[in-house]
Amino acid sequence: MADPASATAQAAALEALQSSVNALLATKYLAAAGLVCSLWDHLITLDEEIGVLWAGRPWDFTRVIFITNRYGIEGCLIYVAYIFAGLRPAISETVYEGRMRQSKLD
Structure with a gap:
């Protein structure tokens, strides 16, 4: 039978893991929601933009900044x-171990 300290440590580790998974899922869903809101805004204002x-009109700095943004x-x-x-x-965790080129200035 496992001792109580080990069981408590395992429970704490499991709780920390569950918290991390929940935070990761929240980040994933918030990224998707932000994308949907941005695309929806773009769709409903596209006629005004056009x-x-x-x-x-001729291109100017504010027009370029707006399009970039x-x-x-x-x-x-x-x-x-x-x-x-x-x-x-x-x-990938592979590392390229090729030769380094020597400068002719040395």
Whole structure:
């Protein structure tokens, strides 16, 4: 029979593991919710964007900043949701041990 101290330590470790899993799931779902909200906002304001932004005016700094902000953030959110969803391939632990090139300046 296991001693009480060992059982208590195992229970504490199991509780810490459960807490970590819950936090990971919350992060995963919040990333997905953020992506959905951003895409929904983009969808409902797309007609205004086309009328104002793409209406043939010359390009200026504010227009470039707006487009970078609007599409760059969505790209980042898509990437984060992809990573947190577990769709990425496993991380490799192999290390390249090739020769280092010597500089001719030495």
